[in-house]
Amino acid sequence: MTAAPAGWHPDDNELSGKTILVTGASDGIGRAVAISCARVGAEVLVLGRSESALESVYDTIVNEGLPTPGLIPFDLRQSSSEPYEALAAAMAEADVKLDGLLHNASVLGERRSLAQTSPESWQEVMQVNITAIFLLTRALIPLLESASSSSVVLTSSGVGRRGKAYWGAYAVSKFATEGFMQVLADELATTSRIRVNSLNPGAVNTKMRRAAYPGEPPDNNPLPEALVNQWIYLLSTASAGVNGKTLSAQS
Numbered sequence: 001m002t003a004a005p006a007g008w009h010p011d012d013n014e015l016s017g018k019t020i021l022v023t024g025a026s027d028g029i030g031r032a033v034a035i036s037c038a039r040v041g042a043e044v045l046v047l048g049r050s051e052s053a054l055e056s057v058y059d060t061i062v063n064e065g066l067p068t069p070g071l072i073p074f075d076l077r078q079s080s081s082e083p084y085e086a087l088a089a090a091m092a093e094a095d096v097k098l099d100g101l102l103h104n105a106s107v108l109g110e111r112r113s114l115a116q117t118s119p120e121s122w123q124e125v126m127q128v129n130i131t132a133i134f135l136l137t138r139a140l141i142p143l144l145e146s147a148s149s150s151s152v153v154l155t156s157s158g159v160g161r162r163g164k165a166y167w168g169a170y171a172v173s174k175f176a177t178e179g180f181m182q183v184l185a186d187e188l189a190t191t192s193r194i195r196v197n198s199l200n201p202g203a204v205n206t207k208m209r210r211a212a213y214p215g216e217p218p219d220n221n222p223l224p225e226a227l228v229n230q231w232i233y234l235l236s237t238a239s240a241g242v243n244g245k246t247l248s249a250q251s
């Protein structure tokens, strides 16, 4: 099921007044969604590994005269809770109320059989793709609770809903992402104003897709910019009441 109803388009101020953190915002889907959220009024906090890539997102947003974004250079390979808690503390100190959290960053890892997957690659994929989601969400829940309503979006994949050979740790991490979404959504359903859903982008023309399918003509798939309304819908109050759902960006 697609997230947004057919034909849904955001208003010019759809996310006005909202603060939204996007992980993996330096490239691909995360970059496009962050810039699009700013275009409909959000103050975006863009998190990624590469400071220079984040600065390019910053320049794009600022050059369009949109709300000034915050840059968060942060490596999600960090496995201890301290940096995540320090980030949340710095945001609390700056009086951030978090209306949206898009967990988008992921790594593909090795495209091999599980038997051939190296333990190092397994650990890295699990760290970035699921453990970091736990650590960041855990640290940011108080800031999400401080907003009048907030939306957490987890990024899934087709291979996180049906396992396929040679997708290895990536596929397993995406099943875990779906599990995380269901558990958190159920925990918060009656006790909180935080909504939690998962969104499978489908095939999108990005660096990750091109790496996963090197023989595929890239133009076979839409660019992220063509799909961003699906993310904006889930991050907006237009989707109020949508919680615990397993959704897709493409039908």
Ligand SMILES: NC(=O)c1ccc[n+]([C@@H]2O[C@H](COP(=O)([O-])OP(=O)(O)OC[C@H]3O[C@@H](n4cnc5c(N)ncnc54)[C@H](OP(=O)(O)O)[C@@H]3O)[C@@H](O)[C@H]2O)c1
Pocket: 023, 024, 025, 026, 027, 028, 029, 030, 047, 048, 049, 050, 053, 074, 075, 076, 077, 103, 104, 105, 106, 107, 128, 155, 156, 157, 158, 200, 201, 202, 203, 204, 205, 206, 207, 208, 209
């Ligand atoms: N594209 C598709 O067809 C497709 C299909 C299904 C699901 N998805 C999912 O959609 C999401 C976005 O994918 P994409 O295609 O846009 O991928 P992408 O172009 O490779 O972008 C991934 C983003 O994650 C960031 N990232 C990776 N490792 C990180 C780390 N250790 N710390 C912080 N940031 C890190 C990358 O930053 P760096 O460049 O600095 O590493 C980049 O900004 C992922 O969750 C992916 O699994 C994509």
